[in-house]
Amino acid sequence: MFILKRQDVEISSIQHPKQKQKIPILTYQGQTFRLLNVFSGNQQEEARAFWRDLTDNHGKVCVLLEEPERYSVWGKVILEQLETEAAPDASFLTYTKACLLLLQTVYLDVEDLLGGRQAGLFEKDLTDVFQQWHFPQADSPKAVQQLLTADPLATVQMPTWEEHHLITLLQELYRLGKEYFGNANFADGVKDILQDMPANEQAQFMKWLNQSPLGQLWR
Template sequence: MFILKRQDVEISSIVHPKRDQQVPVLHYQGQTFRLISLFKASQEEEARALWRELTDNRGKACVLLEEEERFSVWGKIRLDQFESEASNQGNNKILTVACILLLQAVYMDIEELLGAKQASSFKKEISTILNQWQFPAASSPNAIDYLLSINPIEPIEIPFWQEDYVTVFLEDLHRLGKAFFGSSDFAHQVMDTLHDMSVPERTVFINWLKESSLSKLWH
């Protein structure tokens, strides 16, 4: 939608209605946007890819903010909808947040331990799965870059996956992780990333996991 410079916009903050924290918001020509993702100055290509994914493939109203030291992507929101959106914290969102956190943890471990080439191969495998199963709001070619770049803990727009999608995703994520690392040991380690979630939300996911067919895979 827009590619803007810092002098073009006003940035302030509002109190998140469900959390005791300030949330940054960007104002431009009477419109309000909230932060989706931050990128270092060296990550211009990644920032532009995310911005294009949201605007071109998802039809979202977004701002790409260019600054000397960083790039950032912001999504449009009406302030009067903020509280109602934030209160919509159903189990499907919690399960999806956990999936994205585990995906990011597996990817980072592969990149760190096995190298960039293996990490790229992993991304292609995941993209194929998302496309084959037509995951809601995640089956486009650039969807994997979006999922790997966002912080799903923040109040941003993420896809809501029903339980059957969550089950398929976690089964295939475990299968790929085992194939890349050569064993299932990675699963226990990446589960630590769930500590980024709030205690109540993490408890919801863990309890769901224990009662699902995936309980023996992710432990």
């Protein structure tokens, strides 16, 4: 429906009426849209294809937001409709655990290879990402520190992230990793990083990962 620039829209967040999280909302000419998917800056074709598929084949009213470092697709929503939404898919708890293991591994590699100062800068950059994209339970430096240190496989209370949060996290983590290390070697060997997860959860996550454009980045 629309291809817009950042200056054309207003982005805010609202409290989900049934879930303990805030969700990003884009407003354009009095209409509201909910974030559906995020693509990195070099995935313009994938973003446009996703947007066209929703509009042409599924009859959705959508916005494609073009920014210098990312593309995002937003679907029209009537805020009152959120009241009828079901709870998030339990499989995303598994994906969240895996994403946090990848996050912690990259962070520890930065600390071990580049030193404490660079690790501190990395943590700050990560906090900026979480705040910019309204990640639930990651809106403060203390919360981010908890995510970087608590064992995801032993933590009972996991952040309630949806698919677009996880996609954004892995895309931004890949971008930051390349900036800090100067190459993408850190994104190899995902299965080795996840070896402590139950085999069925590893397989579930790898299937999800490889079905998305992220599978081209994290291997």
